[in-house]
Amino acid sequence: xxxxxxxxxxxxxxxxxxxxxxxxxxxxxxxxxxxxxxxxxxxxxxxxxxxxxxxxxxxxxxxxxxxxxxxxxxxxxxxxxxxxxxxxxxxxxxxxxxxxxxxxxxxxxxxxxxxxxxxxxxxxxxxxxxxxxxxxxxxxxxxxxxxxxxxxxxxxxxxxxxxxxxxxxxxxxxxxxxxxxxxxxxxxxxxxxxxxxxxxxxxxxxxxxxxxxxxxxxxxxxxxxxxxxxxxxxxxxxxxxxxxxxxxxxxxxxxxxxxxxxxxxxxxxxxxxxxxxxxxxxx
Amino acid sequence: xxxxxxxxxxxxxxxxxxxxxxxxxxxxxxxxxxxxxxxxxxxxxxxxxxxxxxxxxxxxxxxxxxxxxxxxxxxxxxxxxxxxxxxxxxxxxxxxxxxxxxxxxxxxxxxxxxxxxxxxxxxxxxxxxxxxxxxxxxxxxxxxxxxxxxxxxxxxxxxxxxxxxxxxxxxxxxxxxxxxxxxxxxxxxxxxxxxxxxxxxxxxxxxxxxxxxxxxxxxxxxxxxxxxxxxxxxxxxxxxxxxxxxxxxxxxxxxxxxxxxxxxxxxxxx
Numbered sequence: 099x100x101x102x103x104x105x106x107x108x109x110x111x112x113x114x115x116x117x118x119x120x121x122x123x124x125x126x127x128x129x130x131x132x133x134x135x136x137x138x139x140x141x142x143x144x145x146x147x148x149x150x151x152x153x154x155x156x157x158x159x160x161x162x163x164x165x166x167x168x169x170x171x172x173x174x175x176x177x178x179x180x181x182x183x184x185x186x187x188x189x190x191x192x193x194x195x196x197x198x199x200x201x202x203x204x205x206x207x208x209x210x211x212x213x214x215x216x217x218x219x220x221x222x223x224x225x226x227x228x229x230x231x232x233x234x235x236x237x238x239x240x241x242x243x244x245x246x247x248x249x250x251x252x253x254x255x256x257x258x259x260x261x262x263x264x265x266x267x268x269x270x271x272x273x274x275x276x277x278x279x280x281x282x283x284x285x286x287x288x289x290x291x292x293x294x295x296x297x298x299x300x301x302x303x304x305x306x307x308x309x310x311x312x313x314x315x316x317x318x319x320x321x322x323x324x325x326x327x328x329x330x331x332x333x334x335x336x337x338x339x340x341x342x343x344x345x346x347x348x349x350x351x352x353x354x355x356x357x358x359x360x361x362x363x364x365x366x367x368x369x370x371x372x373x374x375x376x377x378x379x380x381x
Numbered sequence: 382x383x384x385x386x387x388x389x390x391x392x393x394x395x396x397x398x399x400x401x402x403x404x405x406x407x408x409x410x411x412x413x414x415x416x417x418x419x420x421x422x423x424x425x426x427x428x429x430x431x432x433x434x435x436x437x438x439x440x441x442x443x444x445x446x447x448x449x450x451x452x453x454x455x456x457x458x459x460x461x462x463x464x465x466x467x468x469x470x471x472x473x474x475x476x477x478x479x480x481x482x483x484x485x486x487x488x489x490x491x492x493x494x495x496x497x498x499x500x501x502x503x504x505x506x507x508x509x510x511x512x513x514x515x516x517x518x519x520x521x522x523x524x525x526x527x528x529x530x531x532x533x534x535x536x537x538x539x540x541x542x543x544x545x546x547x548x549x550x551x552x553x554x555x556x557x558x559x560x561x562x563x564x565x566x567x568x569x570x571x572x573x574x575x576x577x578x579x580x581x582x583x584x585x586x587x588x589x590x591x592x593x594x595x596x597x598x599x600x601x602x603x604x605x606x607x608x609x610x611x612x613x614x615x616x617x618x619x620x621x622x623x624x625x626x627x628x629x630x631x632x633x634x635x636x637x638x639x640x641x642x643x644x645x646x647x648x649x650x651x
Contacts (some may be wrong), residue, residue, distance in 0.1 A: 122429050127429070314603060
């Protein structure tokens with residue numbers, strides 16, 4: 099016990115000496131803590147800490163990191179506001195502009211990204227090539243015509259080219275179902291539109307139900323049961339109309355599903371390569 | 382062991398005054414129910430507590446603060462971290478009970494029951510385990526099992542009384558189903574859904590009439606098709622519907638009891 103107390107005394111003196119200068123809220127410690135929060139993916143708190151630190155120091159990295167924290171929380175509009183404060187006056191202008199384009203890309207509005215890309219004034223000089231890659235990649239999300247395959251694929255790094263070529267070809271050869279055509283097919287023969295949209299079991303059900311009720315209607319009308327004939331004709335017409343409408347919807351659903359699955363793969367691929375842009379996250 | 386931890390904490394606080402002050406700050410924020418800031422300050426304490434003396438405590442406090450903010454996933458994650466750093470069986474078991482409570486709130490019955498079962502060997506207060514089993518079933522609106530476990534626990538007499546009253550008020554899904562099977566719409570009447578019962582009765586009388594008429598007039602194919610495609614669909618739907626009404630009513634009754642207990646019960650709550 100005596101030795102333990104002696105040890106405690108010496109340790110306390112040494113600790114007091116080494117920790118007397120330690121303030122958990124000074125700039126350096128707070129920055130370390132903020133970065134740690136970011137690494138732990140507690141972005142809401144890392145954002146708070148970066149903002150508090152930016153009140154102490156005019157270091158532009160803090161604003162950039164605050165914007166990245168907001169982007170990670172998908173608070174894109176606020177992130178954009180922080181990035182814009184770095185345009186024109188900061189040594190991190192190019193980084194902020196690159197982040198800005200990444201935001202536009204991530205908001206899932208490829209067309210908005212391309213519109214912004216047209217404004218050459220906000221192009222980051224240092225990261226021109228990386229941005230061009232992202233511009234090409236954004237074409238894959240849009241419905242319009244794709245740029246020429248050679249320049250498209252060659253703009254990417256060699257390691258990415260095979261997968262990019264695959265995605266490019268898949269997008270180019272994508273066949274969409276026409277909802278009007280599906281509706282017309284089902285109007286001509288119940289269920290035919292569903293075969294066109296590849297919903298085979300629905301097609302059989304539609305055909306059977308509509309045929310049965312039309313058949314019952316014909317049978318009753320030919321046997322002088324007029325009111326029953328009309329009721330069954332009504333039910334048959336209801337199934338027929340459902341088949342027409344259902345086919346049109348199924349065509350839209352087919353296209354949406356196909357696009358959704360393709361875009362999911364695109365996003366996953368873009369995430370793997372950080373949208374082909376450099377990473378400015380705090381380390 | 383517990384005393385040793387207290388000594389280590391006191392020593393840490395005395396030789397690292399910053400850490401001690403930080404703990405006080407975090408504790409005061411927690412006590413004043415400023416849970417968001419409390420989490421930040423506990424995390425700061427954790428980050429600068431190089432000796433890791435408060436690791437289990439801070440993780441547990443962060444978990445409690447997240448729970449107060451209804452971030453249950455995060456809360457569970459930090460309770461698990463607290464378990465990793467806990468030093469006694471008692472502390473570990475109590476933290477596991479905290480995780481059980483989160484499972485109960487999230488209505489994750491299987492996970493709650495399995496964790497409670499795993500505590501059977503080490504938890505010293507067996508009746509506590511039944512008490513939390515009772516809550517698990519109650520949050521799942523299974524009043525029968527809930528009553529069974531609260532009864533076994535012998536520590537929640539007022540809950541047992543309330544559950545017994547509730548059980549008398551509950552509708553039987555079997556009676557609802559059988560009533561509607563014998564006479565369409567009667568299961569709905571039994572559960573107090575008069576309009577729905579009348580609609581069910583109307584459809585079944587109409588379609589049943591058409592079917593029977595078709596058979597009596599020897600239009601067999603028409604009779605089979607109307608019976609199979611229309612009448613039986615309404616008849617089966619009517620039975621299912623009556624059962625659903627009974628179940629929904631029971632859920633409503635159990636939900637009211639649950640809300641009442643959460644506001645007024647004095648004992649431990651999930």
